[in-house]
Amino acid sequence: MNSHDQFRDLIEAYAIGSLDAPERAALEAHLAGGCDECAKALEEAHWLVSQLAYLAPDAEPSGMLKGRLLQTVRAETAGSANQSSVRQTTVPWWLWAGVAALLLFSVYSAWNERKLRNEIANLQQQTEAQQAERQKLEQELTAAKTQAHEAMIWSDPKSKKIMLPPKDPTMEPLEAMWHPDMGLVVRGWKVPSPGEKRVLQLWLIPKKRGGKPMPLVTFWPDASGKFSAMVENPPDAMSDTQALAITEEPIGGSSQPTSTPMWVGGVS
């Protein structure tokens, strides 16, 4: 099965919305690449999935809903008709007097608006500060959850340890733990930083003959050369995987490796 066939197999699940994030991102990248065959298959898959609506038990909306809807659309139709007729009418003299009064009122409104605008600006500043605080807390929470998840993978006896020796003997080996249900974690120390506008990318090498490497996460080591990368839902099972590999790729990652692997570790 080639890479295109692998994407073709994901189309129905994509249309129903059940693909997990890594597979969804990979398929979207494939579609964005202009695969007409997959795009056509997706259109038909959307149609097929829409037919599942007929599994819903039959139910009838209340008459009030229809009443509310028709009232709204009639009001909108009448509103646009009135606007048209107003545009065609000649303006009477007394309307000009009204306009003058309106101008006076506008002066007052402008002053009032400036005052309100200042108050709104203050409120916006407060809201932005609160949002920034909330984002910071959310990031901390996500990081804590990730760390906890990684710790569970590292400590669970069902996890399999995989060593990734370096191609360059002057570099340190990396370690990976793969849990059949919780996912895969790779970590390393004293890892050299990738070049400018480059990242490190993890690949899964399938066991089947002719199977192409599957792109997983991209990552950078920190200033001390330490990193930890997690894949919650690897696209293939451990038993179907021959090896894990890490290459250096342009920022954003690649769909196929563009450089020689720096670390490779056999899985099974």
Added chain:
Amino acid sequence: MQQLLRKDVGAFEELYERHSRIVYSLVLRILRQGSTAEEVVQDVFLQLWRNSGQFDLRRPFVPWLLTMARNRALDQLRLKSERQRRREDQTEEFPQIPVAAPEYEAALDDQRRAERVRALIRSLPSAQKKAIELAYFEGLSHSEIAASLNEPLGTVKSWIRNGLLRLKEGLQATS
């Protein structure tokens, strides 16, 4: 649909009469609460009325309407506890859902196709049927379904794909 483009209230009423029942049934199945389901159905039909000019007439209308209603209902389901995000996410833009009817679509009218769909899905093993329902009506991902049913991830992926392919073959067989 052509008349709706000209803002014909009568055409809108006819369209509502024809399709509101299946749209409401779908949304109610997802949200399980009548009043919220009616709010979503109202949003869907009002969006249709206000933005009908953006609808691509080459696309099949009913599957597109059902897909839009499902997406709206799942958004509502996911964002029940995130009202703020709901306000940010809901746009007035018309969703461009690429739907194309396959050749076998014309073989059955809506009612007979609905019966066929129900029969085909009923014929699946109950766990496979449940996996498809969790994906379609609850909007769950493969991993979430695997956790919910306590089944291996690979099994859930196969169930959903094979179930949909069986549905496709079953509908094709009637053409």
